[in-house]
Amino acid sequence: MTSARGAVRAGVLTAALAALLCTTATTVSAASTESPSPQPAAVQADVPAGVTAGVAVFDRQTGTFTEQVNSAAQFRSASVVKLLIALDVLWNRSPDTLSATDRARIDTMLRGSDDPAASTFWSNNGSGAIVDRMVTRLGLTDTARPPSTHPGFWGYTALSARDTVKIYRHLLDAAPAATRDYLLGNLRQSTRCATDGYDQHFGIAGSFNRPWAVKQGWSGFSSGGCTAPTTAAAKAADADEAAGEPAGGAAARTSAGADAVDLSRPALHSTGVVGSGDRSIVAVYTLHPSGTSYGKAYTDIGRLTRSLNVPGASRPAGTWIGTWGSGVRVRTQATTESGTITTLPAGVEVLVGCQKRGQQVSQPPYVNDWWAHLPQYGGYITNIYLSVPDNQVPGVPVC
Incomplete structure (x- = not known):
């Protein structure tokens, strides 16, 4: 498989990933019960x-x-x-x-x-x-x-x-x-x-x-x-x-x-x-x-x-990751031939539950056969459109 990440985007994506990791890309485990959260000592809203x-x-x-x-x-x-x-x-x-x-x-x-x-x-x-x-x-x-x-x-x-x-x-x-x-x-x-x-x-x-x-x-x-x-x-x-x-x-x-x-x-x-x-x-x-x-x-x-x-509240499990591009399709399977569930708002952050190998996709200069499963959509997007520097997202489990 050909590497999907060229120098054109490496610096931008590395910076985006660093910012993402500092703010929202932590994995959140779903609660097994809907027990109440503790009362905060002060407002914790992060605007x-x-x-x-x-x-x-x-x-x-x-x-x-x-x-x-x-x-x-x-x-x-x-x-x-x-x-x-x-x-x-x-x-x-x-x-x-x-x-x-x-x-x-x-x-x-x-x-x-x-x-x-x-x-x-x-x-x-x-x-x-x-x-x-x-x-x-x-x-x-x-x-x-x-x-x-x-x-x-x-x-x-x-x-x-x-x-x-x-x-x-x-x-x-x-x-x-x-x-x-x-x-x-x-x-x-x-x-x-x-x-x-x-x-x-x-x-x-x-x-x-x-x-x-x-x-x-x-x-x-x-x-x-x-x-x-x-x-x-x-x-x-x-x-x-x-x-x-x-x-x-x-x-x-x-x-x-x-x-x-x-x-x-x-x-x-x-x-x-x-x-x-x-x-x-x-x-x-x-x-x-x-x-x-x-x-x-x-x-x-x-x-x-x-x-x-x-x-x-019960919070969904997964890792929040930014995307790039517009009109990115969420598909029923990890192939471009499978049906389209919907498209993503341009540049939106998505919850990734796991990733798997599927059809190889080419979006010059990038090539990738890894796909991310989005549990909230019930489908997959090619990892090409995830704002991370590698084909396979570090820390995200394999489906």
């Missing part, structure tokens, strides 16, 4: 450089927060507001009373983060009045309808991490059982590829083993890296959350509620419940420097989420 974050982790078993970082700070919600849209639809009614059409809309809105479905409910049910009603009903303190300059853009609703915890606490502890089971059931079925072609299994979904239920949000990116949308509605949606936000993002900060909400920087949010009995509620809101790629933001929110003290 990546350049990232603005709002974080809250609430342990329902003890009734206490284990993490709070800027938890009252307002962020534009992106698709997280779909939780409020769905709760408003079901307020004082059972899911069984929904029409087949509305039920299908809620299903795809929560599982695939479908924007046209959210826009239909937003338009039909009063737009910003939806947010006003839910603020009153749930006692939210940092949540506000979109600014008057953008009334139709539900993605500009202001939300905070601590208010998001309140939303999930209502859903878990106060909402009728039928509503709780229906909405959480949809969040447990979050699809890796959203209907607009974005990989939405970042943050909570990438950091912890199931059981979890998530509602994610993204805004201000040009490409989400997943396989192409399959529906006409999804193809019509743009990369900035369709009617949730103007194409390309706004160019300024606009006030929403009491504080100024940043409508410009790329936003990536991960919210949901984690662990047996939905023990922990996790809300992670992030803003990234202008021009940040989706893969970089995806990696940064993953590192932040993995650093958190989340009682009841």
